Amino acid sequence: MTSKKIKIADLIIETGLTYSGIPGADKIYTFAKIGASFVRDYISEQSEKKAYKFHRRLLLSDDKSQSETPADADLDAADYHALFSACLADIEEEKSELYGNLAKSIATNKTPKEYKRLFILKLKEITWDQLDLLANIHVIESHRIMPTLGNWDMTTKELLKNHDPFSARGMDIHFLYQNKFIAEEKITRIGKQFIESCIPSEMLQPSAYDYKQWLGATFAMLTLQENGSAFHGCHSIADHFRKMRVKGSTGLMEGFLERDNEIPFIDFLIIGFQNGKELPPSRLNNLEKLISRKVALQVIFMSDERDAVVPLTPNAPYIAISQKNIDHAGQIAYDEIGRLLMERKANRGH
Missing domain, CATH: 3.40.50.2300 (Response regulator)
Structure with missing residues (x-):
């Protein structure tokens, strides 16, 4: 059976996100072309905020002025509904934009097809603190970060070593190891792909963690x-x-x-x-x-x-x-x- 496709161009029109300001409920939730009337059952003040953040990240560029996702791109309806439903159900509002970012990565084929369902499931399971830790590891490994003291490159050891396994940080680290996102104090290939699919690129920069970088020489x-x-x-x-x-x-x-x-x-x-x-x-x-x-x-x-x-x-x-x-x-x-x-x-x- 062929999955129904949702055109990004249709979403832009239906959500009203080509206009400035937060769209009203009538703009966000009319989705006549994609058969999304079920969304009205989720409407609440909190859900509206999540829905806006989700679609803003999916459809708009960072300056919120034009679409970053090609209008002719499309998304499987099942993937869209799975991500949007998970976004609305997630108790951590901070993750709302990340669901939209993953939807964008899938629509633009930045996320390998063989990983998309796995990443949807894992984004539902993972907490904001675990995502933040994985992103922090990615930043340290991708840049020449200055330590607070000393003349060497900062490593991930201080993030991952000597934590009580029953503390919140210890359990976050265990989750990342258990899901093969990190191994031997390093981010894995799948961990790197996952975090780059979910986290916007501007949040994967040293400045996001107030880090300073060594210059080239x-x-x-x-x-x-x-x-x-x-x-x-x-x-x-x-x-x-x-x-x-x-x-x-x-x-x-x-x-x-x-x-x-x-x-x-x-x-x-x-x-x-x-x-x-x-x-x-x-x-x-x-x-x-x-x-x-x-x-x-x-x-x-x-x-x-x-x-x-x-x-x-x-x-x-x-x-x-x-x-x-x-x-x-x-x-x-x-x-x-x-x-x-x-x-x-x-x-x-x-």
Whole structure:
């Protein structure tokens, strides 16, 4: 038997959602072309809010001005009724738009056909908190999220580890594992498809969780002093780069140069030291090798700005930081690195 199809164009007309403002009941519930008169049995103030949210998400773009779903798209009547009925019956009003979003994903074939009935059932079963947790996991895994402290990418472990299994969060986590939406602290392929089918894309962005993202460039800070103003100046520079959302490793000391070490996955290197610093030939040779592979900047801290500036190597640019501008060392280094990276990009373009 062929399932009856509901045309999106008909729904737009019947719901009155092409007009501004919340449609009245006579606009929303007349569905003469789709045989939806049964909906009138559900009418209440709460049901009307849910119905509006459902159809707004199904039919309109985010600015509510025009249809995001192609007017020639269609939806099986059975799927439409199943989703709309579940929306009206759900005690969590927050999920109303998600039913409409899933209907839109099905109508536009963004949801694989083999998953549509499963996803309809699971959207009815899952709670808002469980959806929010799954969306949070998806965001963390899809972006380079800054942790509250530290210079690494945030992971899902803090969301999923060390929760009382009988707490609300513990039971939410168990539900996601039980339904194969997550496995081994990662979102699964079906979990990713499910959350992208139900949750609007703007709710799957870091800003939805007040997260900050690392920017593209990464660096390593090589500090050639274990104390004193140069040591503290290097930490000040690292703090400024983190404030500017530039990810870096800052624990490298002079001993790192004992061997010919590579530093993978970085875009630039900062070498901080006190003016007059000298390195043994072997360490200087290893430093030269590092500099030859990456954009590098020597940051030379001056005890007396009248002294002659003595870089460790002539093969990398340098900036001199005096005691009077040490509080601005981070900004000075940040600006110079930006110039060097742009210069390299321009040279590669020629």
